Amino acid sequence: MNDLVKTNRRRLSSSELPPPSCEGPRLRAFQYRDKPIEWMGMLDDSPEISSSSRQGYVFKVKVHSKIYALKVFKFFKPTTYRWHLGPEDGRKVSDDTLEFNTDPFYAECRAYGRLQETRRKQGLKRRDFAHCHGFLALNKKDAAYIEEDLGIELWDVPPSDEYRRRAEGSPIRAIVKEFIASDPVIDSRTLAKMIKGLGWMNKHGVLVWDIHARNYRGGILVDFGSAWTRPHCLWDALPEDQKKDVHLSDRARFQDMADDLGLEDDTRAVANIDYKMKLRPRKDKSYPR
Structure with missing residues (x-):
């Protein structure tokens, strides 16, 4: 077992992540992480999500007699977003910092x-x-179920990639969330609550980025795999004149979602959003989507 695999195993056996070397908030380990997992089916098999664009796979599971939604994450190459930093800032930011800030897990x-x-x-x-x-972290039995029985590929880089060769054998990471059984139709009242909640998240330093109806269940946001939580290395590297636009980008994407749902008039009246033309996120892939 090489050093990188040992490091990843050690991290996932800890009580909180990211480790103390990463500035910012942390998440605690699941209380019943050593209990058996009963797999009850996949929850996000939507054909609109290609395997290459997925951050992971979500399952309905039972652990310690309770039902949960379990998101199993793909492996992630830490340097994926280094190019966003540019040549100067890119030299200042370590691979660990990039990983702890940009890896969807x-x-x-x-x-x-x-x-x-x-x-x-x-x-x-x-x-x-x-x-x-x-x-x-999934144990060997559960990892075999995901990779062998279901045939799910958790790598998006080829076997010849240097990072993959060093990291293969690392534990599969997962996050345990509440299971939301029903998914009511989103109406104008629900949409008003959603934009209010999104504003609260932004106020407290979390930019969601990935605003789509599929990431909500009955108006409740269930996915933060693309989120920037400040302090964040990509945010810190932005020129000051771009930070305002980025800060407002969640609301512009929310307006796009409302338009797609046919509720653009309702949400504009409720949330007083007038960003559709002024603050439309850039199309040049300057920021992670």
């Missing part, structure tokens, strides 16, 4: 860590996002 750990702790401190009961119960 760690992105969810940091976002949930920030939002759940903030909600607890504020004593809020409003439900804007699915509750997260913590992270875990």
Whole structure:
């Protein structure tokens, strides 16, 4: 077992992630991470999501007599977004920092860590996002079920890739979330609650980025795999004149989603959003989608 695999195993056996070397919030380990998992089916088999664009796969599972949604993450190459930093900032940021800020697994750990702790401190009961119960590493039996029985490929880089060769054998990462059984149709009242919740998340340093109807269940956000939780190395590297546009990009994407749902007039009246022309996110892939 090489050093990188040992490091990844050690991290996933810890009580919180990301590790203390990463500035910012953390997520606790799942209380029952050593209990058997009963697999009850895949939840996100939508044909609109290609295998190459997936961050992971979500399953309905039972652990310790309770039903959960379990998101199993793909492996992620830490340097994927280094080019966003440019030549100067790119030399200043370590691979570990890039990984803890941009890997979808760690992105969810940091976002949930920030939002759940903030909600607890504020004593809020409003439900804007699915509750997260913590992270875990799949054992060998469950890993074999995912990769061999289901035939799921968790790597998007070829076997010859140097990072993959060093990281293969690392544990498969997963995050345990509440299972939301029903998915009511989103109407104007639900949409108003959703934009209010999104504004609260942005206010507390979480930019979601990936705003789509498929990432909500009954108006509750269930996916933070693309989130930037400040402090964040890509945010810190942005020129000051771009930070305002990026900060407002969630609301522009929310407006796009409302338009797609045929509720653009309702959400504009409720949320007073007038970003569609002024703040439309750039199409040049300057930022992760």
